[in-house]
Amino acid sequence: MRRGISKVVAVVAALVIIVAIVGIAYVYQARKAPAEKEVIVIGTTDRVTDLDPASAYDFFTWEVLSNIAEGFFKYEPMTLELKPALAESYEVQEGGKVWVLKLRKGLKFRDGTELTAEVVKWSIERVARIEGDPAWFVLDFVDKVEVVDKYTVKIVLQQPVAFFKAVLAVPTYFPISPKSYPADEISPDNTAGGIGPYYIERFVRDVELVLKANPNYYGEKPRTKTIIIKFYKDATALRLALEGGEIDVAWRTLNPSDIKDLAKNPDFTVVEGQGAYIRYIVLNGNIEPFNNKLVRQALAAALDRKKITEGVFLGTVSPLYSLVPAGMWSHIDAFKEKYGEGPNYELAKKLLAQAGYSETNKLKVELWYTPAHYGTTEADVAAAIKESWEKTGMIEVEIKSAEWSTYLELTRKKGLPITLYGWYPDYIDPDNFLYPFLHTDSNRWLGKPYSDPEMDKLLEEAQVAPDKATRTRLYEQVQRKLAEDAPIIPFLQGKLYVVCKKNVKGIVIDPYMLLRYWLIYKE
Amino acid sequence: MVSLRVYILTRVLLTIPMVFILLSLVFFVMRILPGDPVIAIVGMKASPEHIERLRHELGLDKPLWRQYIDYIAMIMRGDLGRSMIWGKRPVSTEIWDRFPATLELTICAFTVSVLIGLVTGVFASTKPGTKADVGLRLFSIVAYSLFIPLLGMLLQFTLGVKLKLLPVAGRKSPLVQIDRITGLYLLDSLLTLNLVGFVDALRYLLLPSITLGVVLSGVYTRLVRSSMLEVLREDFIRALRARGIPEGQILLRHALKNAFIPVLTMMGLQFSLLLAGAILTETTFSWPGMGTFLLERIEYRDYTTVQGTIVFYALLVAMVSLIVDIIYAYIDPRIRY
Numbered sequence: 001m002r003r004g005i006s007k008v009v010a011v012v013a014a015l016v017i018i019v020a021i022v023g024i025a026y027v028y029q030a031r032k033a034p035a036e037k038e039v040i041v042i043g044t045t046d047r048v049t050d051l052d053p054a055s056a057y058d059f060f061t062w063e064v065l066s067n068i069a070e071g072f073f074k075y076e077p078m079t080l081e082l083k084p085a086l087a088e089s090y091e092v093q094e095g096g097k098v099w100v101l102k103l104r105k106g107l108k109f110r111d112g113t114e115l116t117a118e119v120v121k122w123s124i125e126r127v128a129r130i131e132g133d134p135a136w137f138v139l140d141f142v143d144k145v146e147v148v149d150k151y152t153v154k155i156v157l158q159q160p161v162a163f164f165k166a167v168l169a170v171p172t173y174f175p176i177s178p179k180s181y182p183a184d185e186i187s188p189d190n191t192a193g194g195i196g197p198y199y200i201e202r203f204v205r206d207v208e209l210v211l212k213a214n215p216n217y218y219g220e221k222p223r224t225k226t227i228i229i230k231f232y233k234d235a236t237a238l239r240l241a242l243e244g245g246e247i248d249v250a251w252r253t254l255n256p257s258d259i260k261d262l263a264k265n266p267d268f269t270v271v272e273g274q275g276a277y278i279r280y281i282v283l284n285g286n287i288e289p290f291n292n293k294l295v296r297q298a299l300a301a302a303l304d305r306k307k308i309t310e311g312v313f314l315g316t317v318s319p320l321y322s323l324v325p326a327g328m329w330s331h332i333d334a335f336k337e338k339y340g341e342g343p344n345y346e347l348a349k350k351l352l353a354q355a356g357y358s359e360t361n362k363l364k365v366e367l368w369y370t371p372a373h374y375g376t377t378e379a380d381v382a383a384a385i386k387e388s389w390e391k392t393g394m395i396e397v398e399i400k401s402a403e404w405s406t407y408l409e410l411t412r413k414k415g416l417p418i419t420l421y422g423w424y425p426d427y428i429d430p431d432n433f434l435y436p437f438l439h440t441d442s443n444r445w446l447g448k449p450y451s452d453p454e455m456d457k458l459l460e461e462a463q464v465a466p467d468k469a470t471r472t473r474l475y476e477q478v479q480r481k482l483a484e485d486a487p488i489i490p491f492l493q494g495k496l497y498v499v500c501k502k503n504v505k506g507i508v509i510d511p512y513m514l515l516r517y518w519l520i521y522k523e
Numbered sequence: 524m525v526s527l528r529v530y531i532l533t534r535v536l537l538t539i540p541m542v543f544i545l546l547s548l549v550f551f552v553m554r555i556l557p558g559d560p561v562i563a564i565v566g567m568k569a570s571p572e573h574i575e576r577l578r579h580e581l582g583l584d585k586p587l588w589r590q591y592i593d594y595i596a597m598i599m600r601g602d603l604g605r606s607m608i609w610g611k612r613p614v615s616t617e618i619w620d621r622f623p624a625t626l627e628l629t630i631c632a633f634t635v636s637v638l639i640g641l642v643t644g645v646f647a648s649t650k651p652g653t654k655a656d657v658g659l660r661l662f663s664i665v666a667y668s669l670f671i672p673l674l675g676m677l678l679q680f681t682l683g684v685k686l687k688l689l690p691v692a693g694r695k696s697p698l699v700q701i702d703r704i705t706g707l708y709l710l711d712s713l714l715t716l717n718l719v720g721f722v723d724a725l726r727y728l729l730l731p732s733i734t735l736g737v738v739l740s741g742v743y744t745r746l747v748r749s750s751m752l753e754v755l756r757e758d759f760i761r762a763l764r765a766r767g768i769p770e771g772q773i774l775l776r777h778a779l780k781n782a783f784i785p786v787l788t789m790m791g792l793q794f795s796l797l798l799a800g801a802i803l804t805e806t807t808f809s810w811p812g813m814g815t816f817l818l819e820r821i822e823y824r825d826y827t828t829v830q831g832t833i834v835f836y837a838l839l840v841a842m843v844s845l846i847v848d849i850i851y852a853y854i855d856p857r858i859r860y
Binding site for chain 2: 022025026039041049050055131133135136186188189202204205206207208210228230231232233234236237238240241243244245246247372402403404405406408409410412444445
């Protein structure tokens with residue numbers, strides 16, 4: 001019995017000692033974690049694709065690149081003004097054909113390489129050589145890049161481009177170090193970055209991305225030392241993570257109903273900003289009856305935008321009456337001018353009657369959408385459009401859907417009659433909201449739904465016009481002609497939402513759309 | 524023992540045509556499906572010239588039979604190829620990045636389901652026909668018919684959001700670092716003596732494991748119960764009782780061991796199912812594993828990744844079922860191969 005007891009005592013004592021040691025070690029290790037105020041955790045349902053400026057061509061990877069690297073110019077928060085960044089100054093020569101950039105001196109990459117004109121030339125030529133998805137930013141505009149002296153670089157364009165400054169601000173043009181990136185191939189997991197307010201400390205694909213403040217950054221110092229991005233699979237998990245206290249900031253993309261719910265919760269702040277993201281309906285002019293302008297106009301007149309913005313998106317987006325988003329220079333509410341706020345059923349009926357349709361001889365159309373790519377609300381968007389068109393009593397809509405890759409293929413190869421698409425700008429300029437859709441040589445990706453020589457001429461003129469006033473006038477003409485011809489009907493402009501804990505400040509959402517992590521801090 | 528060796532060899536050899544047939548099926552089904560991978564990759568803004576160039580780079584402009592032969596030749600060399608999207612990383616790297624997450628979740632969920640199944644099954648078999656038995660049988664049906672995301676969200680909301688006891692999504696806390704050795708966070712944190720990492724990884728594992736484990740435990744409850752009831756009716760059990768051997772010992776040492784064969788078969792099948800079927804759990808808990816990965820790549824028509832992943836899974840399932848068969852032989856000496 002005594003032996004039995006002593007054995008039990010020994011086991012218990014050993015267990016107590018082990019638990020004590022483990023406990024002490026745990027507490028010791030746990031205390032080494034950084035102070036909570038120095039870290040901000042941002043949750044997103046987006047993903048990082050290729051951490052390489054020569055290949056990245058998606059919203060979120062561009063956002064990350066904009067925080068770990070910089071271009072020659074960058075957007076001043078809350079304005080659309082480009083201020084000098086890596087370029088100290090610049091000069092435009094030969095009527096916009098030659099751009100001479102003077103670099104800041106003494107800037108270094110993380111690997112110690114200095115930023116020089118040679119590095120800039122290498123970086124831009126690398127993009128052209130690799131020919132990744134965003135290579136057209138270089139290939140479509142640049143003829144050659146020349147080194148003038150150690151800190152001066154000359155970019156000669158194929159032809160003058162009025163908005164080239166905005167193109168130069170895209171991440172594809174961010175200089176990177178030749179020591180850290182291979183010259184001829186994409187480096188998808190490269191964490192070297194460029195010269196920016198943060199650098200990447202750790203990246204685990206689809207799990208987390210840890211950014212640390214760059215101590216050698218020349219500009220405004222980041223307000224938070226560590227930014228951690230956590231990746232979630234869907235909006236519900238993102239919301240629960242915010243409510244569960246695992247993240248400080250919930251960024252793209254929460255469901256509209258989640259945003260509404262969280263706005264009522266006193267623990268969180270909802271920051272709202274106008275985005276430059278737009279949605280639109282494409283009417284394929286190659287397919288009957290959409291080659292008839294009256295039909296297109298009737299559909300534009302009968303569209304009830306509020307049914308979509310309020311009914312489907314609960315007011316988290318705004319109705320849009322032009323392809324150029326509201327808030328951008330040259331924007332006019334062209335469709336509102338032409339058809340009223342809508343739905344204008346009387347006008348739609350009149351136009352349909354002129355086109356030979358009636359309540360007994362209805363216009364029959366197929367409306368296509370893709371179920372997941374634009375979020376879970378897409379089926380409801382299609383249903384809202386159908387309902388508003390059918391309210392005329394003269395239109396019968398059949399809704400069809402195809403998943404993303406099939407949808408794209410059908411649009412390009414076969415040509416679908418009516419499709420729903422969305423657009424994030426590549427560069428912030430009205431050109432990027434009009435030329436790719438309406439110019440004959442540029443809208444092949446939409447199945448070439450529209451071609452008009454007069455429209456082409458206006459767009460080409462606007463691309464090279466030297467002053468903003470002339471460009472504004474031309475773009476207004478383009479928008480009015482768009483409303484008149486109605487090959488594409490814009491219907492909403494996205495707002496961007498960030499939901500964060502009450503003590504998180506400094507979140508800026510503007511039409512640039514990418515979050516600037518260096519401005520965010522905790523009180 | 525010789526016969527077992529021959530059996531193993533035969534099984535291994537049979538795996539080759541199985542993988543080959545499966546691979547050929549996936550190869551052609553992926554290509555029959557509508558949707559162009561190149562357009563899906565580059566999105567809507569790319570020019571037709573860019574699309575054509577990419578198609579050429581990826582070898583998709585070759586005739587189908589040529590693509591098939593090239594691919595089979597590549598697989599024979601032990602190369603799974605490169606992904607067709609985002610930087611074209613090797614498929615083996617993609618699998619190596621994500622498979623440990625699925626494996627860790629699978630092992631934990633599997634443990635939870637077997638434990639619940641064994642405890643409830645054995646308990647129910649000792650009290651057949653009682654209220655407890657009926658209750659447990661009801662539990663097994665309800666558990667099996669539960670929808671994973673629903674149970675997951677219920678647990679996330681109660682234990683994560685309301686009580687703030689457990690984290691709701693992901694694999695580890697953002698502030699905790701676990702150095703990767705095997706990719707299994709529990710094991711890696713133990714190997715590096717990272718206690719904070721271990722506790723953290725365990726906390727993150729609990730909700731998804733319980734969710735998946737509970738749903739799958741229903742099968743075991745019923746199976747263990749019926750199997751145990753059958754064994755408990757046999758003569759040798761009566762003989763053991765007559766000898767005055769304690770009931771607990773009879774149940775665990777004698778009855779359960781004999782009742783285990785059908786359970787083991789089910790375990791083998793379930794393990795394979797678990798690997799593939801964790802998709803819903805992985806989505807609900809933002810678990811960065813193979814399920815969500817495969818789903819995403821099917822959507823993008825990333826042919827090589829989907830094919831490579833299927834080959835990997837096929838080999839894995841073949842291996843698991845072979846191991847289960849070998850274990851039979853050891854548990855039950857009557858089984859001869």
